[in-house]
Amino acid sequence: MPHTHQPNLAVVVKVSISRSGIISLEGLRDVLREKSPESDITPQALSKKINSDKAVSFLERTFEAIYKEQVCPKLEKIPFAVLEQFSNVYPPG
Numbered sequence: 001m002p003h004t005h006q007p008n009l010a011v012v013v014k015v016s017i018s019r020s021g022i023i024s025l026e027g028l029r030d031v032l033r034e035k036s037p038e039s040d041i042t043p044q045a046l047s048k049k050i051n052s053d054k055a056v057s058f059l060e061r062t063f064e065a066i067y068k069e070q071v072c073p074k075l076e077k078i079p080f081a082v083l084e085q086f087s088n089v090y091p092p093g
Contacts, residue, residue: 025044025046026043028046029041029042029046
């Protein structure tokens with residue numbers, strides 16, 4: 001049986017977030033093959049990889065880091081008075 005190359009989770013994440021909209025597992029697999037021709041993974045295996053505990057944890061940590069680095073600084077620049085028109089918005093602290 002020939003050895004199949006399994007794509008790295010970081011490659012899967014990068015490819016999936018570089019595309020706008022919703023992409024099927026088959027579509028994601030096809031994009032992975034474009035980026036890494038030696039990749040050979042079934043949609044079912046890709047689903048298992050994406051939904052593994054390690055992948056979920058990795059994505060949570062990645063999202064949190066991006067949020068803190070890129071979103072929070074922008075939110076801090078919004079004057080609180082602008083947000084007062086919305087319910088359930090409270091000043092920081």
